[in-house]
Amino acid sequence: MYTLILSIILMTTTKITSYTLPILPYPLTALEPFISEATLRNHHGKHFAAYVNNLNRLVPGSEYEGLLVEEIVQQAADGPIYNNAGQVLNHRLYFEQFVPVSQYKAPGKRLVNAINYHFSSMDAFKRQMTEAAMSVFGSGWVWLAVDTEGRLQIVKEAGGGNPWRRGLIPLLGIDCWEHSWYLDYAFDKIAHFDELWNIINWEVIESRLPL
């Protein structure tokens, strides 16, 4: 009886009835000059919002109704529901991971140790992330992700892919879609990837590392 009540509570509390656009945790101008107000306004308020709206239109009545975006990303067949769930998850993690330039803090010891262990140095890690981002052909993502054994790895994803699909936990994402950089950097894509390091909120990245 107790188990039944508990499972009913869990079912009613975890059932998702709609997906919402998270509010940005900083003002629209906070990431300038690295991400402009105009880019942030479009990227969050139009692109991300569109993925949320698409998911709310596609999921009701489907077999994925009531699931978290992480569950859809893991379970859905390739197609519009998977693509939009991936982009909702990707952009939630992406916009959460930045900090206003004035509040930037160096990464903490636990994260630095893990990065040094797997990539030999923070500089080498950043270089490999940028190289991976530059090698994404067309739209996609590059992620720092961690597996269940605690091993860090750089993962390239096409389209709206997210490492959750292959059982990895995403820690830090670089959006390689043109909408994330073209307005500010035009043909100088590599400058955008290089300069993102000035606004990474390392506390958020570290908080995504499982204990």
Ligand code: MN
């Ligand atoms: Mn994007």
